[in-house]
Amino acid sequence: MMSEKTWRTLKPENCSVAEFHSWMLACVGPRPIAFVSTIDAQGRPNLAPFSFFNVFGTNPATLIFSPARRGRDNTTKHTLHNVEAVPQCVVNTVSYSIVEQMSLASTEFEEGVNEFEKAGFTALPSNLVKPFRVAESPASFECRVEQVIRTGDQGGAGNLVICRILALHINDNFIDLGGKIKQGEMDLVGRLGYEFYSRANDAALFKVPKPRKNDAIGFDGLPKEIRESDFFSGNELARMASCSRIFNEGEINSFFDSLEEESKGREDLIRLSKFELNNFNFEKALLFAQCAYFAS
DSSP: OOOOOOOOOOOOGGGGGGHHHHHHHHOOOOOOEEEEEEETTOOOOOHHHHHHHSEEEETTEEEEOOOOOOTTOOOOOHHHHHHHSSOOEEEOBGGGGGGHHHHHHTTTOOOOOOHHHHOOOEEEOOOSSSSSEESSSSEEEEEEEEEEEESSTTTTTOOOEEEEEEEEEGGGGBBBSOBOOOOHHOOEEEETTTTTTEEEETTTOOOOOOOSSOOOHHHHHHGGHHOOOOOOOHHHHHHHSSSSSSHHHHHHHHHHHHHHHOSSSSHHHHHHHHHHHHTTTTHHHHHHHHHHHOOO
């Protein structure tokens, strides 16, 4: 099931900051992008993207992003200065349709330069905070900055900006009649290593059914012959391992006897098992797999 592998082990203390940064970001992804709008003490807007970002709770509704210290010269970013001066922000999401504009906004302009104007974005007034929303973003979170946690004082150190979400705005074009997000149409992008991005459009999305709460048989509950089979991938085995039980000998033989003769070969049964797995019929897939190895 798993081929022979070798591993490269890296320790931060044995790498330069830039080198470990490159390895780390290439391995952790895709990362969601916080397109953060702030204002400085003079009321001047700023807009910058950060991929050290995620949501961390819904009660209270909390998200965190990190404008890290620059590794090359240990300087800090305008966004960090702004949230310390005016502890508010708007975190806008990024769709594929605006990814190049977002990238342009990451240019290190002089302090006080308006990235909304430089990158061609439309500034929308917020309802509860002073920073603007990005009209072109599919969704925007108005936030109050609760705390900034510094993880260090050297280049590459994080500055965790902990935000309480006060309001969420979603473009109605991305909400279906049932009140759910049209996830594929929203077409969000994520950050990877180097200059790579990913997009979550309909062509890229797939579903993974949630496992049972407390009665899945697990890998160790699968018959050894199936668990160690060369025919099933780890993902396929996990789907069968989410079933609540394996089938007994009588059930296997009864089902096997009901099949057409041309479907009773091992390869045919495995093919049918995979077909059921792809159609999310995991119990039937397991039954076909057990027939492949145990039917008499």
